[in-house]
Amino acid sequence: MKELHVYNSYSRAKEKFEPLVPGHVGMYVCGPTVSGESHLGHARPYITFDLVYRYLTHLGYKVRYVRNITDAGHFEEEGREAEDKISKKAVIEKLEPMELVQKYTNLFHWAMDQFNTVPPSIEPTATGHIVEQIGMIQELIRQGYAYEINGSVYFDVRKYAEGHDYGKLSGRVIDEMLETTRELEGQDEKRNKADFALWKAAPPEHIMRWNSPWGEGFPGWHIECSAMATKYLGKQFDIHGGGMDLQFPHHESEIAQSTICNHTPPVRYWMHNNMITINGRKMGKSYNNVIRLTELFRGDHPELEKAYSPMTVRFFILQTHYRSTLDFGNEALQAAEKGLKRLMEAYEWLQKQPAADDAATVTPDNELEEKVTTLLASFADNMNDDFGTARVLASMFELVPVINGIKDKAIAPGTLSVATFTKLQQELKLWVEDIFGLRPETAADNDKLQGVMQVLINIRKDARARKDWGTSDAIRNQLAAIGIQLKDEKDGGMAWTIA
RNA sequence: GGUACCAUGGCCGAGUGGCUAGGCAGAGGUCUGCAAAACCUCGUACAGCAGUUCGAAUCUGCUUGGUACCUCCA
Numbered sequence A: 001m002k003e004l005h006v007y008n009s010y011s012r013a014k015e016k017f018e019p020l021v022p023g024h025v026g027m028y029v030c031g032p033t034v035s036g037e038s039h040l041g042h043a044r045p046y047i048t049f050d051l052v053y054r055y056l057t058h059l060g061y062k063v064r065y066v067r068n069i070t071d072a073g074h075f076e077e078e079g080r081e082a083e084d085k086i087s088k089k090a091v092i093e094k095l096e097p098m099e100l101v102q103k104y105t106n107l108f109h110w111a112m113d114q115f116n117t118v119p120p121s122i123e124p125t126a127t128g129h130i131v132e133q134i135g136m137i138q139e140l141i142r143q144g145y146a147y148e149i150n151g152s153v154y155f156d157v158r159k160y161a162e163g164h165d166y167g168k169l170s171g172r173v174i175d176e177m178l179e180t181t182r183e184l185e186g187q188d189e190k191r192n193k194a195d196f197a198l199w200k201a202a203p204p205e206h207i208m209r210w211n212s213p214w215g216e217g218f219p220g221w222h223i224e225c226s227a228m229a230t231k232y233l234g235k236q237f238d239i240h241g242g243g244m245d246l247q248f249p250h251h252e253s254e255i256a257q258s259t260i261c262n263h264t265p266p267v268r269y270w271m272h273n274n275m276i277t278i279n280g281r282k283m284g285k286s287y288n289n290v291i292r293l294t295e296l297f298r299g300d301h302p303e304l305e306k307a308y309s310p311m312t313v314r315f316f317i318l319q320t321h322y323r324s325t326l327d328f329g330n331e332a333l334q335a336a337e338k339g340l341k342r343l344m345e346a347y348e349w350l351q352k353q354p355a356a357d358d359a360a361t362v363t364p365d366n367e368l369e370e371k372v373t374t375l376l377a378s379f380a381d382n383m384n385d386d387f388g389t390a391r392v393l394a395s396m397f398e399l400v401p402v403i404n405g406i407k408d409k410a411i412a413p414g415t416l417s418v419a420t421f422t423k424l425q426q427e428l429k430l431w432v433e434d435i436f437g438l439r440p441e442t443a444a445d446n447d448k449l450q451g452v453m454q455v456l457i458n459i460r461k462d463a464r465a466r467k468d469w470g471t472s473d474a475i476r477n478q479l480a481a482i483g484i485q486l487k488d489e490k491d492g493g494m495a496w497t498i499a
Numbered sequence B: 001g002g003u004a005c006c007a008u009g010g011c012c013g014a015g016u017g018g019c020u021a022g023g024c025a026g027a028g029g030u031c032u033g034c035a036a037a038a039c040c041u042c043g044u045a046c047a048g049c050a051g052u053u054c055g056a057a058u059c060u061g062c063u064u065g066g067u068a069c070c071u072c073c074a
Helices: A040-057 A085-093 A097-114 A127-142 A155-163 A175-179 A221-233 A244-262 A293-298 A308-316 A330-352 A366-384 A391-409 A418-435 A446-463 A469-481
Strands: A003-010 A013-017 A024-029 A062-067 A146-149 A152-153 A197-203 A217-218 A237-244 A269-274 A276-278 A326-328 A484-488 A493-496
Touching: A003 A269, A024 A040, A024 A221, A040 A062, A040 A097, A040 A237, A040 A269, A040 A276, A040 A293, A040 A308, A040 A418, A062 A221, A062 A269, A127 A152, A127 A175, A127 A197, A127 A217, A127 A221, A127 A244, A127 A366, A152 A244, A155 A175, A155 A244, A197 A221, A197 A244, A217 A221, A221 A237, A221 A330, A237 A244, A244 A269, A293 A366, A308 A391, A326 A330, A330 A391, A330 A418, A366 A391, A366 A418, A391 A418, A446 A469, A446 A484, A446 A493, A469 A484
Parallel strands: A024 A062, A024 A237, A237 A269, A276 A326
Antiparallel strands: A003 A013, A146 A152, A152 A197, A197 A217, A484 A493
């Protein structure tokens, strides 16, 4: 596709992307709740939307990317143990709530940096926008779509549904929701089961609390995103992203609140990434398979056979379309690790080549020229089709043998024209690093290690010159044992990589 | 129970009507002192049944199996 099309969860169809304001894109992505350490589930949406952000930027849009931090802690469903997750844990750990929030926010930022995601333009916190949230709730009450009871405020879903399409995004049928007979304790405050909280009166033991027109309490979960998105992106904006699990009730509620408050549907394009599974099962506390990112990078979890690097995970995620479920299995992860290594080694070699040292007289091979040109051009086409990262990576892999062929001289110098070779270098740099955010992970940027390796390589070269295979093999094998791989190259050189 | 979605070769995973993605693993070969790496060649897959069509992995129906959401969750 020549122009960007995105799949809109709201219409359930791919639509041509046209921003509200030409040249500018407003994008809101639901951020993490920082009541605990980031886990594997966080990797997918933020890497997915990092690609969206990078690609939109590449297309020339000025993108304002807003991703919140939910640090106020929201309550469980009424009737179950209503409690603020953050305040509960704070008591256990004997920490100030905000201290805990800060700790997990820092960890989240660290993990996102490991994944090489670009920080959002604005990262607003829920606690920093209590005023805006209260203002929005007041407006909802003023318009008669919210009601106060016992110091809490609820959104009147039944009334909203009379004039609006409540449930369209998530495919719910409003009547069924209202008629559901499942009785839950503590439901009595709400007029209808489908109503959701905008503000909750805080019980005495609740640590996080703010003054409001309705007494001391804390905001409902859904209102923060509506308030902050409105503040920073306007009453209507282009893209709202998040995990599929947020479609209901979170995003459905956002639509309802914002539509009433701002008299316009808030979002043009809803984008939802699909979920991940761990070795075929949903990741969840009950399965005991929630893998924290720190555990993932260290390989420190029963589900993991080994550690997987942040770039391996990033690459792995991008190898699948964002709307498909993705299973984190060891075999698949290891396949991704090896594939990424091959890709990046070819890429790094290519980037090190002088721009144009091609004085050879071989006639450029038209077939090869065409192949390279076509593959490079396909990158954008595939991205324009709802961010087809998997197909872009597949095309990159088709270029790997070309690059290695040039490297090994299997493809005669000059077979590819200077212009195309240069284009290959430049385009791959743009796509691999700038758009896909894949960066080399070699730990070889240590001068002293470089020096030591050079000493060993020199000794081994001498040994080989004397046909002293014993010494030569000993050096190679012992290095391999500690995870450093030596490769003899065709021209007599030696390269090494850390496995 | 309700509502969606999915079922592709050993594993993962693109692909929406004809032009056999890609990765990993595996087999053979080239190269190499031997390896490794790299490169070349090889797999004719699309849950089952029925139907639509000149033609289906791709459309329709049914069957079976799976997953997700409905509840804090990315």
